[in-house]
Amino acid sequence: MMGLADDGGLLLPESIPQLDRTTLSSWQDLPYQELALRIISLFATDIPAADLKSLIDRSYSTFTHREITPVVRQDGLYILELFHGPTLAFKDVALQLLGNLFEYLLEERGERMNIVGATSGDTGSAAIYGVRGKEKINIFIMHPHGKTSPVQERQMTTVLDPNVHNIAVRGTFDDCQNIVKILFNDLAFKEEYALGAVNSINWARVLAQVVYYFYAYFRVTASCGEEIYFSVPTGNFGDIFAGYVAKRMGLPIRRLLLATNENNILTRFINQGDYSLGEVVQTVSPSMDIQVASNFERYLYYLFGGDSARVRDAFASLARNGRIDVSRAELATVQAEFASRSVNQEETIATISSFHAQTGYILDPHTAVGVQAARELVTDGTPTVCLATAHPAKFAEAVVRAIGQEPPRPAALQGIEALPTRCELLDADRETIKELIRKKAR
């Protein structure tokens, strides 16, 4: 419920449960909701099992596929479709649940909450759909003005419920995320306005995303013990960090393949140990146009052997010198756990095109980044699951460039251009955003 810890750091569980082969085998055939209950219960020990079950069932009843996150086989790869929720991106898997968890806990405590979030396109609409119309919740979402896809922007700004406030910020996603962190670090403001977080700084977001790594693993392996790869298109390091948690819990993942677009700070880190900030580049996979990968801090905690003081020093160094350094031995650990490729826009468009030509399947540009990275990195025949993080209809322009035709539009997007919108255009300035929250908070 608190989002960031009071010292400005990200929260983690005290310990990560370890699963043995027998437990894993007994989960092999569970439906998604049942599996979610088993995994989330290991962490959410303060919510009675019957309540958690009903929250999970309600959250996934809004998905249009009965399997919630089905896996399909295409061109020798397994595609984990994470876009069957209300806003057609993987964020729905966590945010449908988070909206209901917030409502449940606020009701229990007799409290209200003002959510403040940042989005490069997908978190925003998924969070808005997760909490729209909820009595005790107000939501403020900042997106970088003109830098999301047109569909992403409309999915947010056409929601007119009185508890929803969209802010187009003159700046980048990093500016928006920075303002969120500044507001959460202003403890007096955080307390006065009861701020809540929907970004992956909220541990519950990561936890809900852990589930589909298990679900996909069980779909593509015959027995527990076989090792596989996951290829994850990455921006804020949240989704792939969920995979890392699954691996630490004992899921047999040989390596996580981290795929970036031209905003490749994480690829440079994994391949050369170079974590140095650059300028944000606008690409055809806009949701990954991020330099400061928020969850990287969580990974560093484990890489540094649980030494929080070193994590704090690393981020002080980032603020001072624009870079974080690790030792050779630590880099070797990183490279044993991850492999990485940066895929540029031309390659992304070419991947959508060639994949479509070979299979008839249309990839969205973010998924295409992950597919291309997998094609380059997997040379040993190990089964590989590529996370399909969004539906291609959210990024029609890029798809048309690649295959010369629009992807089919799901019902959720029909007529969205004709709907009225509401949004405020503001500077990337903390005081301006605070002022708006003061005016609209309930």
Ligand SMILES: Cc1ncc(COP(=O)(O)O)c(C=O)c1O
């Ligand atoms: C469609 C899509 N793919 C990939 C990503 C990257 O995920 P993460 O920021 O968790 O690394 C995002 C943004 O979060 C996204 O919206």
Ligand SMILES: N[C@@H](CCOP(=O)(O)O)C(=O)O
């Ligand atoms: N790509 C994200 C950026 C925010 O990431 P989050 O996972 O921390 O919420 C988006 O689409 O908004």
